[in-house]
Amino acid sequence: MKFRFPILIIDEDFRSENTSGLGIRALAEAMEQEGAEVIGSTSYVDLSQYAQQQSRASAFILSIDDEEFSGSDEEPAIANLRDFIQEIRFKNNDIPIFLYGETRTSSHIPNDILRELHGFIHMFEDTPEFVARHILREARAYTDGLAPPFFRALLEYASDGSYSWHCPGHSGGVAFLKSPVGQMFHQFFGENMLRADVCNAVEELGQLLDHTGPIAASERNAARIFNADHCFFVTNGTSTSNKIVWHSCVAADDIVVVDRNCHKSILHAIIMTGAIPVFLTPTRNNLGLIGPIPLSEFTPESIQRKIDANPFAREAQQRHPERKPRILTITQSTYDGIVYNVEKLKGLLDGKIDTLHFDEAWLPHATFHSFYRNMHAIGQDQPLCDESIIFATHSTHKLLAGISQASQILVKDSKGKKLDRHIFNEAYLMHTSTSPQYAIIASCDVAAAMMEPPGGTALVEESILEAINFRRAMRKVDAEWGDDWWFEVWGPDEIAEDGIGEQKDWVLGSSDNWHGFGNVAEGFNMLDPIKATVVTPGLNVAGQFAESGIPASIVTRYLAEHGVIVEKTGLYSFFIMFTIGITKGRWNTLVSALQQFKDDYDKNLPIWKIQPEFAQAFPIYESVGLRDLSQRVHDAYRQSDIARVTTDMYLSPMEPAMKPSEAYAKMSHGEIDRVEIDQLEGRSTAVLLTPYPPGIPLLIPGERFNRTIVEYLKFAKMFNGTFPGFDTDIHGLVDEVIDGNRRCYVDCVRE
Incomplete structure (x- = not known):
């Protein structure tokens, strides 16, 4: 199978008719006759642009006789050459680099450059054909070694x-x-x-189900790259990875400690295993952004108080006082980009909880850059726990280069306990298809290989830099608008003027007002800068509404019709991620689209003119101006004080009436009542009740509805009826019209 990896020649004489030009073109022709593709360039004008070609080329051939290598500080002056090679080696240690010259030789080249080379060619001493074969041998050895197992x-x-x-x-x-x-x-x-879409009966490809052959070699290779003791590829997303981890170590009536704002797959795991959860409640600000769980919540004393307050957990502990809580699962990072200092958590909980599980669906990149030191679960030079095993689950498809559903489970053994792979694999088999998609496995393999330093480190640094440059660009626009309105990007007040700055720039401080999470522990949390939340006018982080405002759903509807799709939309914020695939073109297009929105909003242009598809789908808005529509939705939010409601409902105490697994069993047997919103308070839900956004469950099966949650559901019913097209989607709340009558109900456990 042939891949396109041309050889790149940079020589100012490449198109000249002088002796040098004739010589280098003869070499190029000799390589082409051997089947290689050659691209010639005559300038080093943009070193960074040429260095980008390291991902597309099989070798570089650089002339050292060019005038562009002249300068006043060195003789021979090769500052450009050094810069160019450093740019390449920042991302790629292995691609062959050859120098050639007529007048200069290796004696003119400093050692720091010579050690990065694969050869030095002195023109006219060997035939072009011989030199071509020498270069191609190195180039082919390089490309042949690229593919992981x-x-x-x-x-x-x-x-x-x-x-x-x-x-x-x-x-x-x-x-x-x-x-x-x-x-x-x-x-x-x-x-x-x-x-390549094949069956698991193909022996030469190995088996995902028992981790043999090339698949096992790739999992071992990924474990090495991610500094883990074990790695297991998963082909149905991190939802499945989380369930595998839980089923490998949690059984019925085990006490488990869980982030209240965890992914719903963890709640599914609680239901499936029959575990008894006690929850750690994160902070939230009034923009609806999820903050950190306070450090004090993680102390063994605090966890014990939560166990004592939960009748089911208390009873289980009384029956088995010798048992520790079986697992702790923390969302690392949160959807909005808040991460925890893992070393502090290990210090508090090692040996107090059997297994520490970090759901790092949104953080697989962190181990590859010192910017995130101590802020991820498994990494180089991180000390082992004495007793607790560490699990990290990664969505390879979210922030690395895996295709959809690509995920992986990483494991770090403790000093006193090793993973029992046989027991673990029983849980793995429970959740893994016997017909896995091999393209997903291959993407896990390749995504890990791409992150091998220095390439992975460079990719992460580029993501951070692009994200911070986007923030700088947004602040520049804001400064130029002066007193006029513009969008903000949620984050620290001060960021580095150049480059990516330091981790401390993004660490949350108790005296910082920007985050809105109150008195946070020093050094315990940071904001991952590649997660950018754009805040629209109308609501501040303290929950105060302005007289006028622009709800985020208005903006993201507009952006979608103009070719810009965002990740998540809140009340007055929307979320974008700077993955390793984001480019300058993408985020600059977003800035331009926001400028266009501002212009159309200020002119109050009608919806039919600026969003014709939306106007066709919802004719009631056809003649409404963009500013007028924004104000109508803003007034509805303000009159209902919805920022307070949506914050309070997640922070309000939840009362468990039965174990989640028991409530789910009631639903499976049809022992439910379909309860209208007005009658919900005090009833126990049989389903997960999950508003989108943010996709964080409010209630899990077996918990009772309280007044604040009912207030929110009443608002959602009113709002959905008033503003079709901007509906609040709540999984678990059924909103249907039968025979002309509208019903909004939730399935509750029959009393």
């Missing part, structure tokens, strides 16, 4: 041309070729993807 085996299998009689039924894509619509499908996805 499983991806390499998959490439070999797909290119082998063997007939197969196993599943899937499309047989390498052949079935699609027998149908017109199948032809479209085949042409869209391509031959390679379909040839």
Whole structure:
């Protein structure tokens, strides 16, 4: 299978008719005759731009006779050459770099440059054909070594041309070729993807289910790259990774300690295992952003008080006083980018809880840059726990380069306890398909290999830099508008003027007003700068409404119709992520689109003119001006004081009436009542009640509705009826019209 990795030559004489130009073109022609692709350039004008080519090239050939290598400080003056090589090596330790010259030799090159080279070519001493073969040998050795273990085996299998009689039924894509619509499908996805979609019966690819062969080699390679003792690839997302971790170590009536604002997959795991949860409640600000759990909540004394206050946990502990809480699961980072100092948590909880599980779906990049030191679960030079095993679950597809559903589980053994892989694999088999998608496995393999330093470190640094440059650009626009309105980006008041700055710039302080989380512990939390929350006018972090405002849903609807899709929309904020795939073009386009929104808002242009698709879907807004519509929604929010309600409902105490697994069993048996909103207070839910955004469950099965939650549901019913198209989606709340009658109800346990 042939891949395109050209050889890049940089020589100012590449297109000249002088002796030097004739010589370098003869070398290029000799390489092309050997089957290589060669690209020639005549300038080093933008070193960074050429260094970007390290991901696309198989070798660099650099002339050292060029005038561009002249300068006043060195003789021979090679400052540009040094800068160029440093730019390449910042991202890639292995790509071959060759120098060549007519007048200069290696004796003119300082040692710090020589040690980065794969060869020095002195023109006209060997034939172009010989030199070409020498360069191509190094280039091919480099590209042949790029693919990590499983991806390499998959490439070999797909290119082998063997007939197969196993599943899937499309047989390498052949079935699609027998149908017109199948032809479209085949042409869209391509031959390679379909040839690589194979059954787990292919022995040479290894087995995901028992971690053998090339798959096992890739998991070991990923464990090494991520500084873990074990790594397991998962092909159904981190929701499944979380359930695997839980089922490997949690059983019925185990006491578990859980972040109240955890992902719903953790709550599903509580239901499935029959565990008894005690919750640690994070702070929140009035913009609806999730803050950290206070450090004081993590002390063993605080956890014990929570156990004592929960009748089911208290009873379980009385039956088995020798048992510790089985697992602690913390969301690291939160959806809004808040992370915890893991070393402080280890110091508090090592040995007090059997397993420490960090749901790092949004933080797989952190281990590769010192910017995040101590703020991630597993990393180089981090001390082992004495007793507790550490799990980290990563959404490889969210912030690394995995394709959708790519995830992984990392494990760090403690000094006194090692992971029992046989027990763990029983849980793994419970949740893993016997027909895994091999493209997802390959993307896990490749995503890990991409993060091997220095390349991974460079990718993370670029993400941080782009995110901070976006913030700088937004502040520059704000300064130029002066007293006029503009959007803010939530974060520290002061950021570095250049570069990425330091971790301390992003650590939350108790005296800081910007975050709105109150008196936080010093050095315990930081904001990951690659998570950017854009705040719209109308509400401040203290929960105070302005006279006029622009709800975020108005902005994101506008952006979507102009080709900009954001990750999450709150009341007066929306969230964007600077993954390793974000470019300057993307975030500059966002800034431009926000400028256009401001212009259309200030002119109060009608919806039909600026959002024709939205106007067609919801004709009631067709003739309404953008500013007028924003004000209507803002007034509805302000009159209902919805910022207070949505904050209080997550912070309000929840009363467990029964174990989550028991409440879910009631629903499975149909022992439920469909209770209208007005009658919900005091009733026990049989379902997860989850507003989107933020997608954080308010109640889990077995908990009782309180007054604040009912107040929120009443608002949602009113708002959805008044502003179609801006509906608040609440999973678990059924809103339906039957025979002209509208009903809003929740399935509750029958009393």
